[in-house]
Amino acid sequence: MDWIIALAFLGYCWWRVARAHERTAELAATGILRSPLYWVSNALVPILLVLVLYIAHINNQSPVPTFLWFSALVIIVALLLLRRALKWRYPV
8 A cells, every 4th residue: 555655656746847847947938047036935945944844843842932933924924025026027
């Protein structure tokens, strides 16, 4: 049973990679790959992921400091604003 799930997951990953290549080619034609806003938004996503994982890790040991929650909220708002700015500038 596990190999069926693993095979399905690998098939899904393969399909996503193929779709990502098509999407990247489409975005390159618009010029978005040269935009600093695009790269800042792509850099904020892993930063947010690391911050959330750190909050989840520290939550087991002690209360989470308020500034971590606030910084996560600020990053989420910044990502939403960057997404809106990119959609306005590059309507794909």
